[in-house]
Amino acid sequence: RRGHISPEVLFFHAYTGMMGSLLSMMGYGRLENIEQTREQFLKVMQPGGVLLCPNHTTGVDPFLLQPQCPRLIRWLMLTSYRFKAAEFIWEHADPICLDDGASNRTQIRAVIDSLNDGKMVGFFPEGSLQREHRELQPFRPGVAVIARRSGAPILPAWIEGTPLKRGMIWHFLCPSRSRVIFGKPFTPAPEWSDDQIREELRLRMLELSQRGA
Numbered sequence: 001r002r003g004h005i006s007p008e009v010l011f012f013h014a015y016t017g018m019m020g021s022l023l024s025m026m027g028y029g030r031l032e033n034i035e036q037t038r039e040q041f042l043k044v045m046q047p048g049g050v051l052l053c054p055n056h057t058t059g060v061d062p063f064l065l066q067p068q069c070p071r072l073i074r075w076l077m078l079t080s081y082r083f084k085a086a087e088f089i090w091e092h093a094d095p096i097c098l099d100d101g102a103s104n105r106t107q108i109r110a111v112i113d114s115l116n117d118g119k120m121v122g123f124f125p126e127g128s129l130q131r132e133h134r135e136l137q138p139f140r141p142g143v144a145v146i147a148r149r150s151g152a153p154i155l156p157a158w159i160e161g162t163p164l165k166r167g168m169i170w171h172f173l174c175p176s177r178s179r180v181i182f183g184k185p186f187t188p189a190p191e192w193s194d195d196q197i198r199e200e201l202r203l204r205m206l207e208l209s210q211r212g213a
Contacts, residue, residue, distance in 0.1 A: 049115030049152035050185070053143060053201055055136055055209075056124035057162040064159060064180050065122065073122045074114055076107060096121070108142050108149075115150040125201060136205060143201065144194035156183040156201060158208035181208045 052073060054065060066073050077095035096110050114121050125143040126136065147154055161178040183204050188197045 047118050049118055049150060050120040050155055051111075051115060051143075051147060051150070051152045052120060052122045052155045052157060053125050053205070054122070054157035054159050054180075055205060056126050057159050060162060060178070061124075061159055062122060064162075064178055065157065068180055068182070069120070071120045074119050075122045076111070104140075104142055108145055111142075111146050112150045115146070115152040125198070136202065136209070139198045139202060141194060141198075144188075144197035147188050147197050147201075148192075148194065151187070153185040153187045154201060155185045156204040156208060157181065158183070158205055160209065181211060183208050 050071075052065070052069075054061060062073065062075055072094065075093075075095050077097050079097045079099050082090050082095070082097055096114055098107060098110060111121050111123060123143060123146065125139040127140040127142075146152075158181045159178065160181075186200070186204070188200065192200070
């Protein structure tokens, strides 16, 4: 129902909210939205597929994004990282689990199916972490294919201020002043090529990075 939030989503919001509070105590903070108007933001929060595309800085990124979003964000996840000890979390987080070595085609199909099912899916277009610097890396082809085939609006976001560390554990332990900025959602025109879709998303994300500077 419109406006209805399931107990599973409420539980996961409580969990990520707790993680967000913990991260704030450790020095993370300033999670804000400086580009969206309330009307635009509520529009993409209504039922229907939405492709959330942030830059990928650390393993903390999903925990910074989820508390700011009233909808559950589904993320791609390798089955090998679905540790049994945290199964109660995975049941509510509902990640899109893929086997190790899954082809790009399988990953793309899984994301499109979830978007067509009306879910919000988090997808890092760079495909890997910014380990050495905080410059936006080239985008993988998949993000344009997903947007074109699903027809879902793209919601760009920018994350900054996270710790520049190679070890994943330090992403959670090092204090920082992190910030999340959401942009305006857009739907690629049917006649746009894959290159045009990637370029438009890239330009919008870089604009967010300048607004946050």
